[in-house]
Amino acid sequence: MRRLATLALAAIVLGSLSVPALSQDLTIWWVKGTNIEEDEALKAAVGTWESETGKKAEVSFFANNDVTTKVLASLKAGSPPDLTFSFDYDLAFSPTWAYDGDLVDMSDVLMPIRDEFQKSALDSVYLLNGTTGKRSHYAVPWVQMTPHIHYWKSILEDAGFTESDIPDQWVEFFHFWCDDVQPAAREAGHRVFGLGQGYSTVSNDPFFNIHIWLNAYGAQVVAPDGTLRINEPEQKERIVRAMEEYVRPMKNKCVPPDAANWTGGDDNVSFINRKHLVEMNPTLSVPAAIKKADPNVYLNEIRTRPWPKAPDGSSTPAMVSVKQVVSFTSSANIENAKSFLRVLLRPENIGPMLKGTLGRWMPVMPALLDDPFYTDPADPHIYAMYRQFTETENIPFPHAYSRHYAKVMAERIWGKMLGRIVLDGWTTERAYDELAERMTELFAE
Amino acid sequence: MGHKAIQYAQFALIAIVVMTWTLTPIYHLLVVSLTPVQDSFAGKLWPDRPTLDNYVTVLTQGDYYLTNFWRQMANSIFAAIMTCALVLFIAVLASYVIGRMRVRFGGVVSNLALLTYLIPAAFLAIPFYQVMGVYQLLDSIWAMILAVTTFTAPYAIWVLRQYGDSVPRELDEAAKIDGATPLQILYMVYIPLITPAMIAIGSFALLHAWNEYLYAFLLLNDETRMTVPIALGYYASDDDSPWPVVMAMGLIYSLPPALLYYSVRKYMASGLTSGGVKS
Structure with a gap:
């Protein structure tokens, strides 16, 4: 009996560690970064937004597959997060969500700073809404990748x-x-x-x-x-x-x-x-992982290069997938989500966050590329990625042409x-x- | 002698097959966990340079994904104990009321509960998410505990009811003659006699909660409130998972339930009721 009582007491003590969060002004579900710097940079941007607005945000990080499943469940349940990012949205979900009228139109966030984005990145989030029959910017382009x-x-x-x-x-x-x-x-x-x-x-x-x-x-x-x-x-x-x-x-x-x-x-x-x-x-995740383990191997033993010429001798274009941040029409705090995005998209916030990935991703804002981090020929990988994006034709994956192709991916x-x-x-x-x-x-x- | 030898050989063969089938994955788990990260896919039967570094990494939270490992371990323990307690509480009372107090339609209720298992747990994920949202339980460990309890309790009720039926009713009647109330019969007669089944069912519920993944990641958001399997999930979708560390983590996480099983194994055997009643 005494053992049981001790066990119960221990359980209660442990349970007190797990108090649910209070309601927030902004809920963000994001893919967990592979480096602490990535997540810390997002948290820092959240901190900036909180201090500027006096509001509170809760950021949760999940494995890529998990965040998608969670978002799908929460969307069906009518309580999705205010803002979310996953590597799968552009390929498998956003075109369908936009068509179904589930995504928030981000034009008022993007249009004032449209000149800071690559046109192809903005085009990739210019999606068709089946309810209104019109296209608009139903996501925010975040990063881009090509194999x-x-x-x-x-x-x-x-x-x-x-x-x-x-x-x-x-x-x-x-x-x-x-x-x-x-x-x-x-x-x-x-x-x-x-x-x-x-x-x-x-x-x-x-x-x-x-x-x-x-x-x-x-x-x-x-x-x-x-x-x-x-x-x-x-x-x-x-x-x-x-x-x-x-x-x-x-x-x-x-x-x-x-x-x-x-x-x-x-x-x-x-x-x-x-x-x-x-x-x-499709990203520089392999060189990034090797760089963390052994910078010498990164510099001297492996190389990154573009694709060889096609069998007919033509050059092989870079097939680009632009990763997206989205908010849902059924989200509780849409205006706060937009307000936070305006903070997050400032170069001083997005720049360090992308560098925190050790160059796995290519920025969608050309101004961020004016940085030796991307343009230093001494780096055999990030510079190769930079050249692949900037010196070859960029074309989208088929889901950019038809929302139905998202289902093909899904x-x-x-x-x-x-x-x-x-x-x-x-x-x-x-x-x-x-x-x-x-x-x-x-x-x- | 010849016949016995053949029989023995047959049993030995089956035992070898079963042991190999059961132990090979565990052996792989162990081998990879002792392999240096840079040799993850070496494919050796035993690593050239076995190391305990991966265990040190886990125990000292030495990897970014392991930042909250001990906190998450505490959450797993809490969820498992609470689920076990809740399932036992519900199942013992339900089996007693249905089996011993003979309430009307008790059998139907008991069997209907089992219908829960006709619907895959994944199909109920969205309704559960909605329900937990309504009760303001999202991102609380209790959401997960209640979900797992829901899926575990019907089986527990069914097992305890079946087991309870093997307890002679004469004991209840003898207690009644001595003036015991139904609640006293429950505490003083019924529970002591179904203890082996309770231990088995408690272990089942505990393991169910311990290993739960779907409802854990679905209903929990904050890393400090998550359980260990979700942290393991980070690695599963990472671009360059250090599999030896993941295996070490898996092995460490599997130790508490293994220890629990071996510590209660002796209670698993039934037959404690024999001799309880004079025939």
């Missing part, structure tokens, strides 16, 4: 090659890593695969990668006017070709077998652990299609048929 290529320069050299040996033509580039460097690196004692491209449904990376391949092979799934083209015979031929080329390295044992199940971070970990030579990633049907081929042993044609059928259904909704 990059990273490779182990040190292992390349151990295998007897130099960087000047790397071809810049699409087919030759991938053959080089699979057929030349992989066997030579293994002979030199490295237990390594050539490429690190994922095939799973639990990661966004295969979605990004397959679109780079589609673009390289001239396939257009959605036309800029929003028309679905996947069923056109010419497009079908190109899409099937791109899919075949994408899965070929896996079939040829040039990719780690576990790539079929990789989560968003597993490819990074595999590359960092020198299990594959070439990594394809259902991850490209990842499922890849899984059909590499896991279920389907032919590419058969996997294409299933993909096209489902995509047609989604566009018809």
Whole structure:
């Protein structure tokens, strides 16, 4: 009995640690940063807003997948946060939310400072509202990303090659890593695969990668006017070709077998652990992680570069995804959310926050790029990203052309299609048929 | 002799398969937790340079995602104990009323409660979020405790009721003759005799709350109010998760329930009622 009483007392004491928060003037749900500097910078901006307005805000940080699930649940329940950010909103949710009239029009926040943004970033949040039938700025562009290529320069050299040996033509580039460097690196004692491209449904990376391949092979799934083209015979031929080329390295044992199940971070970990030579990633998260662990490796052993030229010899554009901050029409404190955004978007606040990510993301405000942090050629990664964004054509992912494509991402049907081929042993044609059928259904909704 | 030897060999084979099946994931957990972070995907059966650094990182909150580890551990303990207590309170009373006091439609109520399990917990996430919002319980650990209790109690009621049925009613009648009230029968006769089942059900409820993820992250916002599984979730969606640290964290987090199980294992066996009544 005494034990029980002690237990109960301990429980009550512990319970007192968990007192619910009082109601706030502003509730923010944000993706937790990988570095403390990221989160501290957001908290500092919140502190500035609180001292300027005398109001109180509560910031909560969640894992990327969790914040999306939470927001979906809270939206259905009618009590979403006042402001939220996730890496998935632009790809899978914002176009649908805007169409359904769920998002707050941010024009009064953005228009007074529109000259500070890249036009393409503002265009990416200029979404259609199905209720009003008009487009407006239903989100705030926050950062942008495009897939990059990273490779182990040190292992390349151990295998007897130099960087000047790397071809810049699409087919030759991938053959080089699979057929030349992989066997030579293994002979030199490295237990390594050539490429690190994922095939799973639990990661966004295969979605990004397959679109780079589609673009390289001239396939257009959605036309800029929003028309679905996947069923056109010419497009079908190109899409099937791109899919075949994408899965070929896996079939040829040039990719780690576990790539079929990789989560968003597993490819990074595999590359960092020198299990594959070439990594394809939509941010600079890999170099950032390596920099934290060993700046020497960051500077001297790995490299970041843009994509090789497409098979037809044309240059490969940077496919850009602009990440968004949104507020909902059913949020409790919309005006406070806008007021906070005006503080957050000041260069002195957003600048340090993006630097806190160690350069994982590219700013959407050109003025922020006038900083040696981005333009120093001595940095082999951030400068490579800077050049990729500024020296090649920037084009959006298909969801920018049609809100229906957000559902394609939300259902991850490209990842499922890849899984059909590499896991279920389907032919590419058969996997294409299933993909096209489902995509047609989604566009018809 | 031959027959017995074959039987023994069959049992041994099954035991080996079951042990391998059960222990391999735990072995992997241990091996990766002892592997230096930079060798996470080395794929070795035993690390070349085993290290306890990952455990030190967790125990000293030495990683950014672990800033509130001990606080979150306290929250997990609190949630588990409270869920256990609530489930037992509800299930004992319900099973007693339904099984011993023979209320009308008691059996129907008991079986209806089990219908909860026909609806996947994930489908009820949004209604739960709404309900907790109405009661101003969002971002309170009690929201999670109440949610887990809701999902655990029906099974607990059903098990305790079944177990309670095995307790001879003659004991109740004997107590009644001695002048005991229903509440006294509950405390002095019923509860002592269903203690083994209560321990089993209490452990079930405790583990359910201990491992809960969906409702924990859905209903809790502040990191200092979260439970450990949500902190583990940070790593799952990170770009460069230090898997050895995550495995060390998982192993540490699995120790309290494992210890609890082994400490109450002896109570799990039933049969404490044998000899309670002269036949």
